[in-house]
Structure formats: structure tokens, C-alpha cells
Amino acid sequence: MSAFRLRQARIERWTGLGFVTPAMLLFMLTSLIPLAVLLGLSFTNYELGAVDTKSVGTANFAKAVADPVFRRSLGNTLLYVAIVLPGAVGLALLIAILVHGRRRSRGFYEVIYFLPVTSTLIAMATVWQFLLHPRLGPVNAFLRLLGFDEVAFLSEPHLALPTLAVVGIWQLLGFNMVLFLAGLSAISKDLYEAAEVDGCVSGLDRFLTITWPLLMPTTMFVMVTTSITAFKIFDTVAVMTRGGPMGSSEVLLYNVYLEGFQYFHMGYAAALTVIFLVFILMFSAIQSFVLERRTHY
Amino acid sequence: MARVELESVSKSFADTTVLSGINLDIADGEFLTLVGPSGCGKSTLIRIIAGLEPQTSGQIRINGEPVDHLRPHERRVAMVFQSYALYPHMSVFANMALPLTMQRLSLWERVPLLRLFSARRRRVMPEIRREVQSVAAQLQIEPLLNRRPAQLSGGQRQRVALGRAMVRHPNAFLMDEPLSNLDAKLRVHMRSELTELHQRLKTTFIYVTHDQVEAMTMSDRVAMMDAGRILQLGTPAELYARPSNLKVAQFIGSPAINVLPVRIGDGGMVELPGSPAMIHTSLPPGSAASIGLRPEALHLLPSGSPRDGAVLNARLRRIENLGAECMLHFDLLALPGHGVIVRAASIKGLSVGEEVVLGYDIASIHLFDAKGERAEVLPISAHPAQREAATP
Amino acid sequence: MPCLQRAITRVLIHGVLMAGAAFMLLPFVWMLATSIKPPEEVFSATLRLLPTRFFGAENYSFALTQAPLLRFAINGVIVCLGILVVQLLVAIPCAYALAKLRFPGRNLLFVLVLLALAIPVQVPALPLYIALAEMELLNTYLSLMLPFLFSAFAVFLLRQFFKSYPDDIIQAARLDGMGEMEIVWRIVAPSAWPAIAAFSVFSVVAHWNDLYWPLIVITDGGMATPPLGMMLFADAETGSNYGALMAAATMLTAPLVVIFLFARRWFIAGVTMTGVK
DSSP, rough: OOHHHHHHHHHHHHHHHHHHHHHHHHHIIIIIIIHOOOOOOBBBOOOOOOOOOOOOTTTHHHHHHHHHHHHHHHHHHHHHHHHHHHHHHHHHHHHHHHTTOSSSHHHHHHHHHHHHHSHHHHHHHHHHHHHHHHOOOOOHHHHHHTTOOOTHHHHOHHHHHHHHHHHHHHHHHHHHHHHHHHHHTTTTHHHHHHHHHHHOSHHHHHIIIIIHHHHHHOOOOHHHHHHHHHHHOOOOOOOOTTTTTTHHHHHHHHHHHHHIIIIIHHHHHHHOOOOOOOHHHHHHHHHHHHHHTTTTT | OOOOEEEEEEEEEEEEEEEEEEEEOOOOEEEEEEEEEESSHHHHHHHHHHHHSSSSSEEEEEEEOOTSSSGGGGGGEEOOOTTOOTTTSSOOHHHHHHHHHHHHHHHHHHHHHHGGOOHHHHHHHHOOOOHHHHHHTTTTTTTGGOOGGGSSOOOHHHHHHHHHHHOOSSSSEEEHHHHTTOOOOOOHHHHHHHHHHHHHHEEEEEEEESSSHHHHOSSEEEEEEETEEEEEOOOHHHHHOOBBBHHHEEEHHSSSOEEEEEEEEEGGEETTTTOEEEEOOOOOOTTTTEEEGGGEEEEEEEEESSOSSSSEEEEEEEEESSSEEEEEEEEEESSSSOOEEEEEEEOOOTTTTOOEEEEEOGGGGGEEOOTTTTEEEEOGOOHHHHHHOOOO | OHHHHHHHHHHHHHHHHHHHHHHHHHHHHHHHHTTSSOOOHHHEEEEEOOSSSHHHHHHHHHHHHSSSSSHHHHHHHHHHHHHHHHHHHHHHHHHHHHHHOOOOOOHHHHHHHHHHHOTTTTTTTHHHHHHHHTTTOOOOOHHHHHGGGHHHHHHHHHHHHHHSSSSHHHHHHHTTTTTTTIIIIIIIHHHHHHHHOOOOOHHHHHHHHHHHHHOOOOOOGGGOOOHHHHHHHHHTTTTOHHHHHHHHHHHHHHHHHHHHSSSSSHHHHHHHHHHHH
């Protein structure tokens, strides 16, 4: 190795370390150390401002498993994911395919469907709350016009969560549509033409032969990110239902928020956060597995 | 097997005309090449024949039947794309079998899962497998049948694309620059393979390329296109020997033809640059024109030989030695700023900077008018009166 | 008649798309319409979209006087810009080092970045809150920005971009006597500006709209970011004045929506990039 190369290697080593140091310090400070503290806290009965804190072993986790509020909130969160996932992915795929074929109106539809992604969800949640208001909202005014009874979307226990899911789909649709559009644009036009020459004439044939299999990696990716986003539902609950009515829209993060930052049961909230993290890491593991497979074509 | 006829086919988008009044009659079993610079409309034309794009006006007939209302697969033509357009998620076998499954199985026999219940599919698939295998054998890609396109080399993909076209026994093969994604060596090899394939299949080939060598070496006939029109249609030899247009002359042949400006003198006499010799034409006196001389039409005159024929005084600027032959680049002394290339068997002891005399036969001159159209060189002996007037 | 069939298909497609578009737009349209309605029309709950009496001036001025909306917006701008600047200053050299420099521990660090990518802010929230409370830093801009200053996504995205940057140019810059710092900021980073722009949009949208963290660290209304401010305002006004509430919602949503309409490309690029991982 020449002297230049040696010197270059030394420079690279030190500048490399220098360049990553600020990032790594911040990462330690804002993620890694808090993560360790969180794990520690989850085995204590720490409460903010409390004088004596002692280790309680796995009592917090045992409490969570037995806690009807936690069990309900986890169940509600998974149910919410189960509604949002097919809705936000399936509809986004449909819209993306229809929009992809437009030439002049494509930009128009793109803007409209993407609008909810950029708008402040809290403000729009307030608007939704008003839209769905049993007496004042236009949705119920419309139902009355058709001769139906008023529906209290947000104060019927069995309707609150599905209603939140519809708002969730409304918010996510445009995001997923853009991902699907990118996936569709990546499919070469030649393939469709070759398929046409080969006899794939109907839209269904083209979809089954080309679009669907080639869009599969994108679809998997969109499904995982949608699951993660839906699993993190908090904003709409905080504004529109606050977990009610009768706990029917209590979700995991809202529960963590209440325990940790309203009741200041830090130790218990830490345990709940650890459970939350386990779910997120599971989704992420699926995601990296999916991304591995994506490199195929 | 099919005869393909195009009758005044035109295509325009909004206000740009891509093709104007194309007439072509392609015989059954012919290998016809559409050649021209990029943007000349050749790709659009082949896509119109395939049915991938509609023409604005005009008619296309296959075996005498108008096919303008038919979708691509109903025209029974096969297309090989520049990008090969292999389905990346399917095996080579599935790629090649697709046209047949589309033809022979109904929709529900093709839908995943549902198709497992079809007894007919179980009967038809072995047939299809046999046919695909026999085509694969012809192309020597049998060992590749279970691979994905991503695992193939460029040449192998090319063969798979050909195979997918062949399994259907189409009326005609349409090929849109099929070799341009291959490296130079493989391209030369595939040229001969395609030619042999055409001879074996005896099917009509319509082939699009921007590479004049492909056009010259493979085709029965060549249609040279420019700006949406066919400039000349003929055998490769005709296009080379009697280009009807300056653009054809310049496009066909490598190295390109040497073009020199001339002016038409009184009585249609044309003074050749730097030379006492003259030719005669019917072009109007006073107009500008140009002459074309193929690199092999020029030769070095031994020093001291008589200079009464058509000659050019030139200074050697550069030598390109290709081994078997060499290209000599000359600056012309009589026409500053112009040069010619001469194809020679050897360097003949020349050195750069040397001044020489190049001679050529008047019969080898291609004359083009100001618009680039070919003009006839008339024998001077036929007009003794003018000859006397011009050479006092 | 393939022509007729095609026309029917087109009408059907546009029908589906327009129906969906109506659903997407409904909240926006109703928000704007209600924000200019007088209370009696809001409470009459008819399906009429446009007001018979224009009450916009009153609603908007009420919202502006009752809640410090401008203050919320300024807080939002300060927090978003602060976060973005630090994110880029920290992530660009880090991404360059991970992409182009050889140093011990590089692979381990990259694995850490991938891990960090998966951790949402709700996870370190609890310990960070305790630390900020202990240091009496709650209700400050710093507390609003702290958890987001390191963006694993920025490092990851930019590393992918820098990796495809030709080594030859970097070598040439070194031979020309440029230091690594100059190479990063004057040669490599400018070439990645599409990625940087898209990431910036992504980051600003995310933090402008974030509620969870501000809700935790801010109790003083004067420090609230737009979503938190909206929530506080809605709490104070619940049920009584929907016209003003919608006016406030309009004003807090408008900035990003307007920017989106003008910089659509970058919003969409930002989303698409989350998919190029």
C-alpha cells in the first residue's frame, strides 16, 4: 500500500468517526439511553415525584395482562388495524389503478386524494366530529333526508371504533395511493404491450398477468406501513372520543398516555410502552423480511 | 405466412405529423427492414402494424384482409421489443407459454387457485409444454426454461423473446430494434442467427433498426425512412448502388459517402472540384448541387500519372488502420474545409501531411440536386455540341 | 361498438373517482362553508352548503381573538425549522460517512440506524419526559424539538443517495485538495438536493401535525404548536361556536395545504421515498 493510500485510510477513519459522532450522541441521548431507562422503569413502581421507588419484578406486566382496560385497549387497537388495513390498502390500490390510467385528470385526482395527508389531522378530526354530530352534522342531516334515524356515530359503543377507522382510512388513502402509483409507474409499458400482443386483452387479464404480480412487493410494503401507522392511532381518539363511549375506543397509545402522563403511573406506563414496542418491532421485522424479497425484480 | 400491405398510412398527434402516406407491400416470407435515424417514424409504423397504436388514416391489410379494427392478438402477429418485455415474475417457460395459454384456456382456467379445478387445463397444459419445449430446442434455450428473466444474459433474454414470438406461429414477426441492447460482438452473432431463423421459418419479418449494417446484412428489402416518409424502398444492393436521395446515400454505407458541393454551370455542365473533368446533367444552370463519392470509388494515383481524368488534390490528415484495410482521411486542397475518406487496402508508404492526387471514375459519381434528390449524370458524348462549347 | 364501450368505461372510472374525491373533500368543503356561517344556520342543521348570511368576518376574528392562533403557527414554524436544521446538519455528514468512508464500527452503526428507524417517538417519550421534568425544561422549544433531532430516516435515505454518488468525483475532489468537510457540503450534499428537499417536506409535515409529544411536554398554551392549540381551543369552545371552531381549523390547516398545492412534486416525492427503502 502506498503512503498516499495509508494516509487516506487514516484520514477516512478519523473523519468517519468525527462525522458520525454528533448523530450517534443524539441517538444515544434521545433513543438508546431512554430505551434502557424505559426497560428499567418497567420493572419498578416509579411515579413522577415519588420519593421511594422499588423494583417490583414483572408485576407491571402481570398487572397489564390482568388489566381489563389494557386488554380492551389492545383488542380495540388490533380491531382498528383489522378494519383500516384492508380499507386503506384495497381502496388505495383501486384508486391508484384508476388514477394511473388518466392522462389529463391525473394531477387533479392526485391532489384531492392526497389532501388529507398534508392537512393537520387534529383540525380535521375536529371537523369530522362536527360532520358526524348527531344533530348538527350534515351526515345525519343527509340520513334524515333519506328517512333514516339519526346515528350517533361517536357515542354508540359499537360504532365509535369503526367510525374512527373510517377517518383513519380517509387520512391514509392518499399516502398509500401515492406509493401504489410509484409502483405502477415502475412497471414498464412494454410489458403491457407485450401482453396485449400475446392476447391479454381484458382489463382483468392484464391485472392478473402483469399488474398484480408486479405490484406485489409494493402491496406488501404498503400493508406493513399501514399496519404500523394504524397501530399507532392516537390523535383521532384524543380529539374525537377520548376512549369513550364506555371504553369502546380505548386504544393502546391512548392508554399509555393516560397512565404515564395523566395518572403518572410511570412504571406501569413503561411496561405498556415495552409491550407497544414489541408489537412495532414485530411489524418492522415483517417489513425487513418483505424488503429482502423485494429485490427480486 | 402472410402478405402485409400498407396503403397510405398516416399518423399525426395534435399538430405534429409522424407518418405521412406510407405505402408498402410486403410479400409473404419477406424480410423487410425499416431503417432510419431516430424519430423518423419507423417505430410508430411497426407499432401501427402490430395494432398497438391506431393510425390516423390509411389501411393495413394482412393476407388481403383489412385488420384495422382488430386488436393486436387478433392480427396474429408477434412482436419482439427492444427491451424484450419479458415478464419478470414468470419463468422462461411461463413467458413462452403465455401466448398459448391466453389462446387456448378460458379466463377461469387461468385465474390462480380456480384453475386448479379445471380438468381441461390439465389436458391442455402438457400440449403447450411440448410446443414450448420444441421451440426452446430450436433456440437452444431448453436448459433455461425454469429460470427467471433476471437470471439470464442479454443474449439469452433475446432468445426467450424470440421464442415467445415463435410459439404462436404468427403471420408475421415484428421486431423493434431487437438487437440494440446487446453488446457489439453478440449483435453480430445474433444478426446471422436471425437471418438463419428467417430462412428456416419462411415467415414474414418486419424489422426496425437504426443500424444500417443490420439493414444491409439481413434484409430482402430495405425501406429507408426519414421524417415520416419512405425515402427509398429496394434491395440493400439497390440502396447502396443507386441511392435515390442524398440522405439515403449518407445513411447507408460505412464509412459514410463523401459529399462535395458543386454548381451547375451553363448548359447543365458541372465542373468537378479541383479537376479539369466535367459531367453533364439536366439540372437547371446556376443551381447548387452535390456529388457523392463512396470511399472505395476513390483511389490514389501514382505520382507522375496523367491527370486528365476526374482527380482531387488532397493532403493526408489521418490514417485509421483497421488491419485488413485502412481509412485515409484527406483534406481537399481545392475545397478548403472539405475532406474525403478513402478506403484503401494498405497505407502504401504514405505519411501524414503528404500531398497526393486522388482519382475516380466519372461513372461512380452520385449527383444530387439542391433538395437532395438524385439527378442523372448524362453521358457527355451524347451531347457533342455542348462538349465542344465547354472545352474550347 | 368498442367506441361506445370505451366511453362507458371512462364514465364509470370517473364516476368511481369522483365519488371517492367527494368523500375526501367533504370535510374540507364543510369546514370552509361552516366557517362563514352564522350560529343560527349552523344550529338549524340543514344540508345547505352556502350560508344565507355571510358571517365569516365574525367567525375568523372571534377565533383569532379568542385563541392565539398566530402564536401557535409561529411556534409551529420555529419548532419545525429547528428540528429540520438540526436533523440535516447531523444526518448529512453521518450519512456520507456511512456511505463513503471506511472506519471501524461502520456496519454496527448502520445496524443501529436501521433499528432506530423502527422506534417511534412514543417509546422514548416516558424517560425523556422525566428527564425534561427533572431539568425543568418542560414548556420550552427545546423540549418540543429534543426527541426528533436525530432522524434515522434522514440518515438512511441520504446514505442510499450518497452511495450511488460516483467515487471518482470524490477522489478527484480529494486530489484537488478538498477536505472531507468541504466534500460533504460543497460536492456531495448539493447533488442529493432532491432527496433533501423531499425529506424536508416529509419532516415538516410530520412535526407540524404531531400531537402526541407536544401534548405531553406543553401545558402552557402560549407554547402550543398548531395541533395542540387546536385541541385546546376546541376544548374551550366545545359545542358552543362551531363557526369559529371551523374558522380556526381552516387557519391551522391552510399553511400546509397551500404549500402542498404549490410544491406537490416534493410532497409526493417525499412519500415515494419512504417506499424506496
